[in-house]
Amino acid sequence: TRTGVAEAVFCQGKSNSDLQAIVEHNLAEQKALLMTRLSSEQWATLSPEIRQQLDYDLTSKTAIANLEPIVQSSKQVCIVCAGTSDVSVATEAQRTLRFNGIEAPLIADVGVAGLWRLLDNIEQIRQYKIIIAVAGMEGALFSVLAGLVSAPVIAVPTAVGYGVSADGQAALSSALASCAPGVMTVNINNGFGAAAAAVKIVRQYT
Amino acid sequence: TRTGVAEAVFCQGKSNSDLQAIVEHNLAEQKALLMTRLSSEQWATLSPEIRQQLDYDLTSKTAIANLEPIVQSSKQVCIVCAGTSDVSVATEAQRTLRFNGIEAPLIADVGVAGLWRLLDNIEQIRQYKIIIAVAGMEGALFSVLAGLVSAPVIAVPTAVGYGVSADGQAALSSALASCAPGVMTVNINNGFGAAAAAVKIVRQYT
Amino acid sequence: TRTGVAEAVFCQGKSNSDLQAIVEHNLAEQKALLMTRLSSEQWATLSPEIRQQLDYDLTSKTAIANLEPIVQSSKQVCIVCAGTSDVSVATEAQRTLRFNGIEAPLIADVGVAGLWRLLDNIEQIRQYKIIIAVAGMEGALFSVLAGLVSAPVIAVPTAVGYGVSADGQAALSSALASCAPGVMTVNINNGFGAAAAAVKIVRQYT
Amino acid sequence: TRTGVAEAVFCQGKSNSDLQAIVEHNLAEQKALLMTRLSSEQWATLSPEIRQQLDYDLTSKTAIANLEPIVQSSKQVCIVCAGTSDVSVATEAQRTLRFNGIEAPLIADVGVAGLWRLLDNIEQIRQYKIIIAVAGMEGALFSVLAGLVSAPVIAVPTAVGYGVSADGQAALSSALASCAPGVMTVNINNGFGAAAAAVKIVRQYT
Amino acid sequence: TRTGVAEAVFCQGKSNSDLQAIVEHNLAEQKALLMTRLSSEQWATLSPEIRQQLDYDLTSKTAIANLEPIVQSSKQVCIVCAGTSDVSVATEAQRTLRFNGIEAPLIADVGVAGLWRLLDNIEQIRQYKIIIAVAGMEGALFSVLAGLVSAPVIAVPTAVGYGVSADGQAALSSALASCAPGVMTVNINNGFGAAAAAVKIVRQYT
Amino acid sequence: TRTGVAEAVFCQGKSNSDLQAIVEHNLAEQKALLMTRLSSEQWATLSPEIRQQLDYDLTSKTAIANLEPIVQSSKQVCIVCAGTSDVSVATEAQRTLRFNGIEAPLIADVGVAGLWRLLDNIEQIRQYKIIIAVAGMEGALFSVLAGLVSAPVIAVPTAVGYGVSADGQAALSSALASCAPGVMTVNINNGFGAAAAAVKIVRQYT
Amino acid sequence: TRTGVAEAVFCQGKSNSDLQAIVEHNLAEQKALLMTRLSSEQWATLSPEIRQQLDYDLTSKTAIANLEPIVQSSKQVCIVCAGTSDVSVATEAQRTLRFNGIEAPLIADVGVAGLWRLLDNIEQIRQYKIIIAVAGMEGALFSVLAGLVSAPVIAVPTAVGYGVSADGQAALSSALASCAPGVMTVNINNGFGAAAAAVKIVRQYT
Amino acid sequence: TRTGVAEAVFCQGKSNSDLQAIVEHNLAEQKALLMTRLSSEQWATLSPEIRQQLDYDLTSKTAIANLEPIVQSSKQVCIVCAGTSDVSVATEAQRTLRFNGIEAPLIADVGVAGLWRLLDNIEQIRQYKIIIAVAGMEGALFSVLAGLVSAPVIAVPTAVGYGVSADGQAALSSALASCAPGVMTVNINNGFGAAAAAVKIVRQYT
Ligand SMILES: Nc1ncnc2c1ncn2[C@@H]1O[C@H](COP(=O)(O)O)[C@@H](O)[C@H]1O
Ligand SMILES: Nc1ncnc2c1ncn2[C@@H]1O[C@H](COP(=O)(O)O)[C@@H](O)[C@H]1O
Ligand SMILES: Nc1ncnc2c1ncn2[C@@H]1O[C@H](COP(=O)(O)O)[C@@H](O)[C@H]1O
Ligand SMILES: Nc1ncnc2c1ncn2[C@@H]1O[C@H](COP(=O)(O)O)[C@@H](O)[C@H]1O
Ligand SMILES: [Mg+2]
Ligand SMILES: [Mg+2]
Ligand SMILES: [Mg+2]
Ligand SMILES: [Mg+2]
Ligand SMILES: [Mg+2]
Ligand SMILES: [Mg+2]
Ligand SMILES: [Mg+2]
Ligand SMILES: [Mg+2]
Incomplete structure (x- = not known):
């Protein structure tokens, strides 16, 4: 297209x-x-x-x-998500990537409240060229990840939480105001959009 | 009083x-x-x-x-702050604690964009009974800290940043929506209030 | 943990x-x-x-x-709530405390519109080391309580009310902007979080 | 007019x-x-x-x-204000009342953080037919007053405070969401408007 | 009480x-x-x-x-409402007044888009000492009424409308920002509160 | 162009x-x-x-x-404004019209708090094909005007007022939520834009 | 009327x-x-x-x-809409125009993400005197259209989208802040109001 | 680093x-x-x-x-900006890119109100792998660009405008809610952050 x-x-x-x-x-x-x-x-x-x-x-x-054939350009995109409630949005990204010929792993339940779980997985995450990070509530995952990897981070804030985070606004603000340079953001719950952006990047370079 | x-x-x-x-x-x-x-x-x-x-x-x-004499109840409160721009609010807390007889160290510039700096200081921070955390921008520090220590965390969001974080609202939302249990929050820039709360806790127990 | x-x-x-x-x-x-x-x-x-x-x-x-055995550290935490609609959130706090070994009384229906009911109970409330205050609507209870007791107050704003207070934002702002020093706040309806914070304080000191 | x-x-x-x-x-x-x-x-x-x-x-x-002569309809309106920073708005109300022929006392610095100061003055306040209450920060004064007197309360929220209360929105929401029936509100800092409303009431009945 | x-x-x-x-x-x-x-x-x-x-x-x-007997203090309160969708809130005010012994007429469907209907009723409205005005959408009725009568106006904004007025915020802002002095406001949809305030005024003077 | x-x-x-x-x-x-x-x-x-x-x-x-010659297409556009503080924005519209060849009268100080002043001028206003209405505070003028004339009304909300109307948001919402059909709105203070729209309409038909 | x-x-x-x-x-x-x-x-x-x-x-x-007879004033109003989800609001405008005697075509699915579709239709659109543009999400259509035609554009933002555009606020802001002069706006989803305004313009000139 | x-x-x-x-x-x-x-x-x-x-x-x-030597990886990043007021933010991006070894052209003043200026430059823009788009007011440029090129678009909303767009919120919402897939967003005015993200992408692939 x-x-x-x-x-x-x-x-x-x-x-x-x-x-x-x-x-x-x-x-x-x-x-x-x-x-x-x-x-x-x-x-x-x-x-x-x-x-x-x-x-x-x-x-x-x-x-x-009529899925397009998977183009196995290895280790392009990795999806990381904070909690089990974020998995729905994360798999929207994963399926959109597959639809566009990219297989991406989903590393789930590595929110910052249990930082060691994220650190245990960080070497695996570092092997990918683009990171899609999916998180709701306060969205601290975006900054922590961007401070740990050199790949660009595409943040997908989710409407997971209640009170001040019920609609995803808290996580969205965290992504935009991140103290770590190189975080880019898409709309709340927009797993599709994050994947589309990643596809565009991969297509430019492969 | x-x-x-x-x-x-x-x-x-x-x-x-x-x-x-x-x-x-x-x-x-x-x-x-x-x-x-x-x-x-x-x-x-x-x-x-x-x-x-x-x-x-x-x-x-x-x-x-007419400073009250310092009551050296050792290792009660530790102040942690994310960036150099947060130091002004952090020292408002420190001076309020001193005024109420509590000497508290200030560990500055340990924001999550450079996570290793925080991890380097975490053992020292763990020696204190109450943590006052001061951060602006996206306020990811609150959740990360609360996931690393067992002490209660009193979060002070600061009006440091621009765009969506200009007025401290992003950091405030992060503190309130934190995925780590045990984070309590005070008003934006309210170093005084965080210290007053810590003083009340210490006085109840010492 | x-x-x-x-x-x-x-x-x-x-x-x-x-x-x-x-x-x-x-x-x-x-x-x-x-x-x-x-x-x-x-x-x-x-x-x-x-x-x-x-x-x-x-x-x-x-x-x-598999409830942990109740550790009867007497008179640690007291829960105070403003109206009958706040009881659901207040008991979330109460059950979380019990789960962590702390029995806490719940003093209900002492909102500030009938100040005498609060004053009638104030001596009992003063016997506790930490107060969890649960209130919706305008959340005036937080400031009034914090002005009457020397214990720290953990405020839980609730989404009780309609119009400007429908989503708990009015009560949340009241807790954060309280003119009485020593009020700490958690997310709207977050009885669990207030209890978790109280547990952390109690565990530090007992 | x-x-x-x-x-x-x-x-x-x-x-x-x-x-x-x-x-x-x-x-x-x-x-x-x-x-x-x-x-x-x-x-x-x-x-x-x-x-x-x-x-x-x-x-x-x-x-x-060209002040109109004071019509000494005794004990019509009483102005109550929470803090010294609210005095400017409170005196705008007082001068507007005087301009319209009504002398009203100003009882200052009776905010709810020091509830006893308010209770010490409550008998005097109860002698008036209309109460104008002026408060910023969290505006808890409005509900507390309306729960203590049977007179109608006209609330004037002020832009006193910082963070979430910087612009008077927290106090305004508290006035509107008050759990005490009979509180009426005017715009933030609108001492003039509160006085104008009180004048209209007095003129209807005297 | x-x-x-x-x-x-x-x-x-x-x-x-x-x-x-x-x-x-x-x-x-x-x-x-x-x-x-x-x-x-x-x-x-x-x-x-x-x-x-x-x-x-x-x-x-x-x-x-167990209705209290109607005290026929004649022509105290008049309720005016803008559209048929506001009638529900207006009758909440009317029934609350009756419960407190005051019979108040309800003049409905006199919104400002058909100004002549309001002007046709203005002489009748002018016979009352207190006006309760109920309106949603843009709430222009409050200012127009307050400019036409010398009685105090208690505004009840309603959540009638859609888009920017869906939740009553537009009408509430209009009441608070009214260019006509003497408008007092209660919470969105709060017919009860407006009536309670009117009752308090009437009881002070009759 | x-x-x-x-x-x-x-x-x-x-x-x-x-x-x-x-x-x-x-x-x-x-x-x-x-x-x-x-x-x-x-x-x-x-x-x-x-x-x-x-x-x-x-x-x-x-x-x-290098003003374009005035094309005297008579009685096309009339500018109506609520208060003296709105005159600056109103004349931005007037000068933009003149620049585009249209002379438009400015009828000032006809806000709804003094409805009779507006009614005194209504016959003159009715002689024009397009009305530009300029108002701040609660912006009730837009609905009242649109209910009195059959011409389309282009509303220009102004940032005149304080508290809830300080930034023009209250007047903007009133224009958008107007209960009178046929009100169109431009950005806050955008006298230029209202005039540009009027010019476009006139050029289509003359 | x-x-x-x-x-x-x-x-x-x-x-x-x-x-x-x-x-x-x-x-x-x-x-x-x-x-x-x-x-x-x-x-x-x-x-x-x-x-x-x-x-x-x-x-x-x-x-x-009892439809009024269609007055065939040819090529007065054209309705343009961005996506299929906007069609409901667009036909509200279309039916309101018909009710008032004006037949208007509806050109659907010409959102800016596929700019060529809009450009393919632009000559047809240019034949009309007034354009009603209906769009949700980010509402970019309003500015693009107004930059391509000399007719006045009446923008109808729709509540189509999710996250930051769920309630139509993003599209509304785009219409109001448009960098193209001559865009006028009505309330979110208000197809009726846009048509009513267009009818008023047409009636003034035909 | x-x-x-x-x-x-x-x-x-x-x-x-x-x-x-x-x-x-x-x-x-x-x-x-x-x-x-x-x-x-x-x-x-x-x-x-x-x-x-x-x-x-x-x-x-x-x-x-101590500028790092320019690594002439040709035609990596192109900066496009809507108006002259956006140039300051756009050059912050340009200088940050240069500091990191990437020379990027700045194509200014191609806002959508004059769509032909953008279309005149589109072939040149299409030669680059990553587009940084800088726009204030309603931010329609983001969607239009993303619909015209296959490169990923990093949107930088600017605080250019007044009224509803004064603080950049309208442009930010437009970027996030864009109907064109593949738009990623950074904080308002954050030219630095957009450049940092682009640098990260380029470094992954070159
Ligand atoms: N930096 C501060 N932030 C919030 N409250 C404060 C601060 N400094 C003093 N206060 C409180 O403000 C009140 C004094 O206000 P005032 O009477 O205006 O001096 C006291 O209750 C103090 O505890
Ligand atoms: N401090 C004030 N706050 C609100 N309205 C006021 C104030 N002072 C005067 N007014 C009202 O503003 C209007 C006068 O506005 P102006 O014509 O601009 O002088 C009158 O209706 C006054 O009743
Ligand atoms: N007061 C105004 N308000 C809104 N837009 C304006 C105003 N004055 C000029 N413009 C528009 O702003 C654009 C010019 O912007 P610039 O290139 O920055 O001068 C043109 O499209 C004008 O139509
Ligand atoms: N214009 C800018 N916008 C956003 N972040 C920036 C900007 N300039 C520098 N930074 C980031 O701010 C941090 C430096 O903050 P500081 O320690 O306060 O100098 C670093 O992480 C930089 O990458
Ligand atoms: Mg999370
Ligand atoms: Mg920080
Ligand atoms: Mg309550
Ligand atoms: Mg106060
Ligand atoms: Mg109405
Ligand atoms: Mg006005
Ligand atoms: Mg659209
Ligand atoms: Mg622009």
Whole structure:
């Protein structure tokens, strides 16, 4: 595509008939298709023929058809996430990367409250060229990571928490105000966007 | 006093004549006196006789008279601060503690962007019963510290930074939303309040 | 544990299968277990064998297994709450304290609109070393309490109210901006966090 | 006037020549005149003849000409304020009341951090029909007062404080979210408006 | 009561068993009782014996028992509201006034977009000593009314609207920033609080 | 120009040398030139030759060179403003209109607190095809005007007021949430933008 | 009507019985009627006789009765919208225009992420006198359009998106802060208001 | 360095003596040094010997000593900025890149209000691997650019504008909510941070 990443369909808020039509159209043209924010309720309303051709993943709420072949450019992107509640957003990133030909590992549950868990994994993380960090609550993970690795960090703040962090604003501010240089941020819960940015970087250089 | 800490005068916004009168009144009664947020301009307008009886510190913008004797209850409170711009608020805490009889060390410039500096100092910090942590920008220090020590952490967010962290709101949210249990927070830049809380705790137990 | 308080599971937003797995794992290891924000719906999906081993409390939405023996360090912490709507958060604090070996009384319905009710109980409150104050709406209770006792006050703002106080922001600001020195604050509705902080203080000194 | 209170000139932001013209015009017509938010700098630029006919008060930043005779309807309005920094706003209310024929006492420095000072004055306050309460920081005074008196309370939040209370928003929210029924609020720092409302009430009934 | 208005029960968020208990207790003591924010679902769960003794009004979501006799102090309070969506809040005020012995007319649908409808009713409104104005959206009614009558205006902003006015914040700001002196404000949707304030004023003078 | 209005230079924040260069360049090409937000300090730094060719107006902070001839399409646009403090923004609109060939009257000081002044002028206002309304504080003027005329209303909220209206946000929300259909809004203080929009409308139809 | 547009009924939040009554009353008087924000649930509760006389459109959630004859003033208004999720709001505008006698085309799915799609349609758009632009997320469409056409642009920000744009605030700010002169804004999702403004403009000139 | 970019000194808010000491220390060690946010006032207070060894640039407010040799990895990064007021932030990015060995062109004044200027430069921009986009006001440039190039876009929102865009929040939201995938964001005005991120990317791949 003109913008360096394959088009994806953002399903949240779309009607069932619109979704059915979009998928049918794409499959007819045998185009690769990524659907994001596809709830299990929406998934259930798609016709059986359609569902058969799609690989649906409940955790990330994504469906993929006609996957492009994986280009094994090794050790490009690593996804790191703070808590189990962040896994849904992290796998949205992971599936978007796979859809664009990049296999990325997900290192979960390494939030800063248990710093040793992060430090135990840091050598593995350092082997990758780009880090996608996913964290909610206070988002301290972004700064700590960026201070420990020399790779650029793409921060995905999540709406995980309550009170002042209920909507992801606290984690977003932490990413933007990070005292560690080289942190870049995308919208709250935007695992897709972080992956798209990483894909663009990888495509420029490989 | 009834509330467990000696009274302090908050000087910001007070007129020069009001300040002069308050100090004269207190010195006449030979009462211990702590003045906070006393700018160098305000300090310069006080009469020479008054200034002679006060110990003024420019960094913390505090003045003290008739200091209570230091009660050397050893290793009670440790102050940790992230960057050099946070030192002013940190020393407001340090001077308030001293005014209340507690000597507390200040470990500065151990922000999380250079995590090794914090880890190098962690054994020393662990020797204290209460930690006052002072940080601006994204305030990641609060969570990292609380995950590394078993002492309670009193967080003082500072208005250090720009853009989304200009007013201290990002650091404040980080302290409140911390993923590490046991972080307590005071108002932005409120080194005095953090010290007052620590004094109350120490007085309950010693 | 390394951080001075036993680990707890925050259940809000977790899937039923995740919860079942976490509990099974902990019970198998005979570890003490505290579950918070466990809704009655989530509770109902746990297997009967599991539920039999847990002590579930609907008001606080907490479940406890393998309770540590109560260490009767007498009169450490007192919980004070403003209105009946704050009781749920207050009992989250109470159960967290019990889980960590501390029995704390709950003095409810002493909001400042009926100041005499608070004054009637003030002598009892003064017998404790740490006060956890729980209040929503305008949160005036925090300042009034801190002006009446010499113990440190840990404020828990609650999302009780409507209009400008619907989300707890008004009470939170009141705690942070309190004119009475020595008030420390945790996140909105964070009864668990206030208790964890109190446990850390008590463990440092007893 | 049609709206029950004499017109006042809000001087903040007006040019010196506009102010000079407005005053000259009013004095020529021998009309009663109240100027509010008149800074000492603005006052100094008015012509000597004008200044001679005006009674200027620096604390409240108000000037009055051709004062209406005081109508001694006894014990109508009482002004209560929390701290010394709130006195400027409180005297704006006091001078506006006087301009409209009502003498009101100002009971200062009775903030809730020292509750006993407020309780010492409560019998005197109870003798008045309307209470104007002026407070900044967390604004706990509004609820406490409204719980202690049966008179209606008009709250004036002030921009006194720093951090979360720097702009008066914390005190404003406290007034609006007060758990005590019968608190009415005006804009931040609006001593004039609170007095104007009190005048309207008194005029309806006396 | 000590604070000049009869106590009321705020039912929103209370459990059914709590409500049943509160009502039973009050009816046993034959006390006058006002319940506000009592949803039809909550109402339906009360026992038939209880419901028989209560006068429930669906529009205002209020229930009253043992009504105090109406004290016909004529033409004290007039309620004015902008649109039909504001009627629910306006009748909460009306029922609270009645509960406290004051009959107040409700003049509805006189918003400023059809200014002539307001002007047609202005002479009637001018006959009352206190005006309660209820409006959502942009809340222009408050200023227009206060410019047309000499009575004090108690503004009740409502959460009527969408976009920037969805939560009542636009109307609240309009009430506070009103260019017409003498407007006092209560919390968003707080018809009860406006009525309580009016009751306090009336009781002081009649 | 391609966008239907002549280009203007926004001078706020531009350096003196940049301004001098821009004007010289334009005058050399004998192009019509409108400079907005040109402070008197900036104006004073321009060279005498330049200043001679510019028509500077202090109230609106605008300078004009090589004015296009006035196209007397009669009674197109009328500017209405609420208070004297709004006049500066209103004249920015007036001068921008003149620069684009449209003479528009300015009807000042017709805020809703004195509704009769607005009603006295309403017949004159009704003779125009487009109304630009300029108001700060609570911005009630927008809704009242739109309810009284059938012309479209372009609202310009101003940063006139203090407390909740200090930054123009209250007036902006009032314009957007107006209960009167047909109100369109531009940015706070943007007299230039309102005029540019009016010019575009007039050019489409005349 | 006095204000230049036919009255419309805003149905959101109205009870079923109120809606039934309003429609019956209007139809009895054979008045033209536009109902907006009429959900399918509300629609289903209207009586069959009523529904028969109304033209209901599910996408725009509008119902129309006794449509005024279309006045074919050709090529007046063009509606442009960024994404498929914006179509609901865009058709609210389209139906409101039709109700007032103006047929307007809707050019959908021309958001700036695929700029060529917008450029492909720009000549058609340029044939209209007024542009209504509907966009959510970051609302870049408003500025791009206003830079490409000489017609005035009425921006309708929509609550389409998530994270920082979930409530339409990001798109609203973009419209107000647009670097392209001549953009006017209405409330978030207010397709009705944009159309009403366009109708007023057209009626002034045709 | 451990984090992939050379350390820089953030000078804003630092005292003159602190700055002098920091520079002396670095120059003594012959280390490369980048100073950012160094105002001309601060610059003037440095000693003549120090100033002689520093290359100070007023527009970007940066000073550089002991510059690392330029590594001519050709056509890596291109800086694009919307208006002349954004140039200061854009050159902070440019100088930071140069300090880290990367020469990057600055293409200025290509905001979307004059889309053709951007389109005229798009082929040149497309030759670079990473785009840093700098824009204030509504920040529409970010989405438009990301829709036109396949390179990743690092957005730097600036605090250029007034009203709703005065503090850069509108541009920041536009970057985060961009409808074009692959936009990454840094803090408001953070030209340094965008450059640091770009350096990290380039170093990973070259
Ligand atoms: N830096 C400070 N921050 C917050 N509160 C303070 C500070 N310094 C003094 N105070 C408190 O402010 C009150 C004194 O206020 P004032 O009467 O205005 O001098 C006392 O209750 C002090 O405990
Ligand atoms: N301190 C004040 N705060 C709020 N409004 C005021 C104040 N002083 C005067 N006013 C009101 O401001 C209006 C006068 O504004 P102006 O015409 O600009 O002088 C009148 O309605 C006054 O009642
Ligand atoms: N007072 C103003 N408010 C908003 N935009 C303006 C103003 N004056 C000029 N402009 C616009 O700002 C742009 C010029 O910006 P600049 O290139 O920085 O001079 C042009 O698009 C003008 O239309
Ligand atoms: N303009 C800037 N914006 C953001 N961060 C900066 C800037 N200049 C330097 N820094 C970072 O600020 C830190 C230095 O802070 P300090 O120790 O206060 O000099 C380093 O981590 C730098 O990478
Ligand atoms: Mg986290
Ligand atoms: Mg920091
Ligand atoms: Mg409370
Ligand atoms: Mg106070
Ligand atoms: Mg209304
Ligand atoms: Mg106004
Ligand atoms: Mg869009
Ligand atoms: Mg721009």
